[in-house]
Each structure stands twice: as C-alpha cells, then as structure tokens.
Amino acid sequence: GLLAPLAHVVVYAVGSTALIPATVFTLMGAVMFGKLLGGIYNLVGATAGAGLSFLLARSLGRDFAARLATRRLQDLDARAGEHGFMLICYLRLAYLPFGPLNYAAGLTRIRFPDYLFGSALGMLPGMFLITAFVDELTNLGSPADLLTRRFLLLLILFGLSLLLPVLVRRMLPAIHSQARITGPAPGR
Numbered sequence: 001g002l003l004a005p006l007a008h009v010v011v012y013a014v015g016s017t018a019l020i021p022a023t024v025f026t027l028m029g030a031v032m033f034g035k036l037l038g039g040i041y042n043l044v045g046a047t048a049g050a051g052l053s054f055l056l057a058r059s060l061g062r063d064f065a066a067r068l069a070t071r072r073l074q075d076l077d078a079r080a081g082e083h084g085f086m087l088i089c090y091l092r093l094a095y096l097p098f099g100p101l102n103y104a105a106g107l108t109r110i111r112f113p114d115y116l117f118g119s120a121l122g123m124l125p126g127m128f129l130i131t132a133f134v135d136e137l138t139n140l141g142s143p144a145d146l147l148t149r150r151f152l153l154l155l156i157l158f159g160l161s162l163l164l165p166v167l168v169r170r171m172l173p174a175i176h177s178q179a180r181i182t183g184p185a186p187g188r
Helices: 005-018 022-033 036-067 070-084 084-093 096-107 110-137 144-146 149-161 164-182
Strands: none
Touching: 005 022, 005 036, 005 096, 022 036, 022 110, 036 110, 070 084, 070 096, 084 096, 084 110, 084 164, 110 149, 144 149
C-alpha cells in the first residue's frame, strides 16, 4: 500500500545499521518497486542507513578512537576531515562494503553533511544500475531475453561503473592543482 515505500526505507536504514548486508534491501526494493521507484527508495534507505550508522559510531566511538590514534592516524584523520565529501563519494563509487564504511567514517573527523551528501552522490550510479539490473532479471520472459539490448546495456553500464573510481582517481590531481591555483573555497 501507500506505506510500503516508507516501510522499505525504514527497514533498509535500520537493517543496514544492524549490519545486515545492504544488498538484501537493494534487491528487495528492485523486486517490489521496479527500476525507477526502487532506485529512489533504495537510495533514500541506503542514505538514511549510512547516516544512522555514522551517527551511532560518532556518538559511541569517536572519542575512544581519537585517543587510540597514532600520530600518523591523526594526520590521516585530519586530511579525511578536510576532504570528507570527496573521500566518501570516491569510496562509495568503489562499491566498498557498506556497513563497515559507515561505522569507520563515523570514527573520523568527517563532517556529517559531507558524509551524508558524499554517500548519496557516490551511491547514486551504482544504486540505480543494480536496481535496474535486478528488475530486468526478475522480469525475464525467457533465457533469450538475456541478449536483449536493454539487458546487455545495463550489464555494460554496470561493468563501466566499476571503472568510475579509476576515472575519478585520475581526475583528482587536476582538481587538486586547480584548487591550489584558485585557493581554498570561501568559508574554509
């Protein structure tokens, strides 16, 4: 019914915070809601779960982790805090394990808005591709449908999405050199 999308988002957020693999909820969203709505609800649920896990780790473990950090880890933590949005966006593009990344990021200096928006943007391409791919799989009429243009295109796009982190990594030196030329962003 009308509460199904809200229930899915809540179950996704709470379940992924409890370290149930997020893939389970992504598959459920694709099967229940299809490509577009499933992608939207999955992204909202995943982002909410990421935020909830981050805040839980931040409130329960940040001070403890900061006390245990060596000088090298403190330097990395400071850099993560400065570049949190780009770091999280990049790590989300790389399809790293969802739950551990959520909790680990909560132990760093990364600001919550940077984390939340970096997560949403970084998960966006993969979430929609995986949701669409699963929707196509569940709607196959015969094995011959595996050779349709739509299915093959999704398969190719998913394969290319695995290369996104490599592309971003190659672009980062140009972004950093441009930032040095123009100086820091206002308010930083």
